[in-house]
Amino acid sequence: MSAEFTYQNGELFAENVALSDIAGTFGSPTYVYSRRHIETAYRNYTDALAGMDHQVCYAVKANSNIGVLNVLARLGAGFDIVSAGELARVLAAGGDAKRVVFSGVGKTEDEMAEALKAGIGCFNVESSSELERLNRVAGSLKLLAPVSIRVNPDVDAQTHPYISTGLRDNKFGIDIKEAPQVYARARDLEHINVIGVDCHIGSQLTDVSPFLDALDRVLLLIDELAGLGISISHLDLGGGLGVKYRDETPPTPAAYIGAIRERLGERKVKLLFEPGRSLVANAGVLLTKVEYLKHNEHKNFAIIDAAMNDMLRPALYSAWMDLLPVRPREGGANAYDVVGPVCETGDFLAKDRELVIEEGDLLALASAGAYGFTMSSNYNSRGRAAEVMVDGDQVHLIRARESLADLMLGEQLLP
Numbered sequence: 183m184s185a186e187f188t189y190q191n192g193e194l195f196a197e198n199v200a201l202s203d204i205a206g207t208f209g210s211p212t213y214v215y216s217r218r219h220i221e222t223a224y225r226n227y228t229d230a231l232a233g234m235d236h237q238v239c240y241a242v243k244a245n246s247n248i249g250v251l252n253v254l255a256r257l258g259a260g261f262d263i264v265s266a267g268e269l270a271r272v273l274a275a276g277g278d279a280k281r282v283v284f285s286g287v288g289k290t291e292d293e294m295a296e297a298l299k300a301g302i303g304c305f306n307v308e309s310s311s312e313l314e315r316l317n318r319v320a321g322s323l324k325l326l327a328p329v330s331i332r333v334n335p336d337v338d339a340q341t342h343p344y345i346s347t348g349l350r351d352n353k354f355g356i357d358i359k360e361a362p363q364v365y366a367r368a369r370d371l372e373h374i375n376v377i378g379v380d381c382h383i384g385s386q387l388t389d390v391s392p393f394l395d396a397l398d399r400v401l402l403l404i405d406e407l408a409g410l411g412i413s414i415s416h417l418d419l420g421g422g423l424g425v426k427y428r429d430e431t432p433p434t435p436a437a438y439i440g441a442i443r444e445r446l447g448e449r450k451v452k453l454l455f456e457p458g459r460s461l462v463a464n465a466g467v468l469l470t471k472v473e474y475l476k477h478n479e480h481k482n483f484a485i486i487d488a489a490m491n492d493m494l495r496p497a498l499y500s501a502w503m504d505l506l507p508v509r510p511r512e513g514g515a516n517a518y519d520v521v522g523p524v525c526e527t528g529d530f531l532a533k534d535r536e537l538v539i540e541e542g543d544l545l546a547l548a549s550a551g552a553y554g555f556t557m558s559s560n561y562n563s564r565g566r567a568a569e570v571m572v573d574g575d576q577v578h579l580i581r582a583r584e585s586l587a588d589l590m591l592g593e594q595l596l597p
């Protein structure tokens with residue numbers, strides 16, 4: 183957790199606001215974000231990049247609420263998007279299209295056209311077919327598409343296999359060995375303007391060495407391209423820097439970027455990053471209430487009002503996320519499996535946690551600001567949670583809790 187979530191007089195606060203007050207006003211489950219945390223995390227990157235030509239492009243998929251995007255847009259952030267939906271959010275939040283990079287292996291023609299018309303800064307192209315398609319779409323609009331090729335450097339990010347993206351077996355990017363041919367083809371295409379190289383090797387990395395291995399391979403490619411007369415002015419190293427959920431010790435942005443600067447030496451490139459998790463994970467908690475306590479011979483269950491549809495990470499990756507009582511109690515703890523109301527055995531948010539709790543108590547699931555709400559669903563016809571942003575002693579509702587009418591929006595009876 184972060185410095186913005188602290189116990190004050192025996193209860194948990196977000197900045198200067200008691201979480202119990204937020205639950206009183208907005209109910210639960212509710213995602214609670216700290217504006218100050220997001221701003222500090224962003225500045226940790228930009229401060230480390232001072233003096234270099236750079237752009238930090240926040241990975242919208244981590245948390246795409248327009249209130250969150252707006253906080254970053256006001257700081258001058260760029261954005262990494264993977265769909266027309268994310269582009270629409272960035273523009274609605276006041277983001278600058280020129281600072282947008284568009285990643286993803288499956289861009290449709292319509293998405294390309296939308297992004298070209300908006301004037302985005304760069305397409306991170308992930309296959310030869312995509313390159314040809316982008317050239318055609320740009321041609322039909324009489325536009326020139328700025329392009330980076332996303333290369334797959336085949337390095338092991340040493341993270342969970344579901345969130346590792348830079349291995350040859352992963353679907354992402356173009357095999358770095360084939361990249362020179364793709365660049366040569368791109369150079370010859372009339373509506374493509376090759377500006378850069380991009381790579382993103384995975385998420386929740388807690389060591390700099392895989393990043394540096396990838397960088398070494400990308401720098402060799404840049405040199406090889408220079409030999410072919412293709413000059414690269416934009417180097418996008420993706421996102422992936424990890425955060426502390428439990429006892430991980432990820433490098434700080436300063437240490438990570440310091441190591442990269444050292445490796446780059448005198449090269450003159452604009453450096454781009456696409457951090458998601460490291461900007462927002464520890465900016466948020468999921469506030470939830472204990473509905474029932476249930477005991478059997480072998481187990482104690484705490485049944486809460488948040489579920490896997492609100493926060494999928496524990497069910498999907500067996501992710502461990504800290505769980506904190508909003509008003510800690512004295513007394514003997516019991517070990518609980520903390521589960522939601524969804525009809526799946528995999529519906530748990532925490533297992534085997536020592537807690538002193540009673541029915542009606544509030545809990546805060548920590549580090550929930552990234553890949554929480556954005557991966558939520560309406561499974562079991564549960565309305566999605568409210569989202570609020572705390573700013574000092576102010577609380578702003580940035581997404582209302584979904585109503586029963588919202589759940590059936592767009593659905594119709596047969597005639």
Ligand SMILES: Cc1ncc(COP(=O)(O)O)c(C=O)c1O
Pocket residue numbers: 241244262285286347382384385386420421422423456457458459460
């Ligand atoms: C292309 C790309 N860029 C950036 C990110 C953001 O990653 P992270 O949240 O780990 O910083 C991802 C997700 O892993 C991604 O796929």
Ligand SMILES: N[C@@H](CCCC[NH3+])C(=O)O
Pocket residue numbers: 243345385386495552553557
């Ligand atoms: N959703 C993942 C991260 C995926 C990264 C997407 N490129 C998580 O919660 O850890």
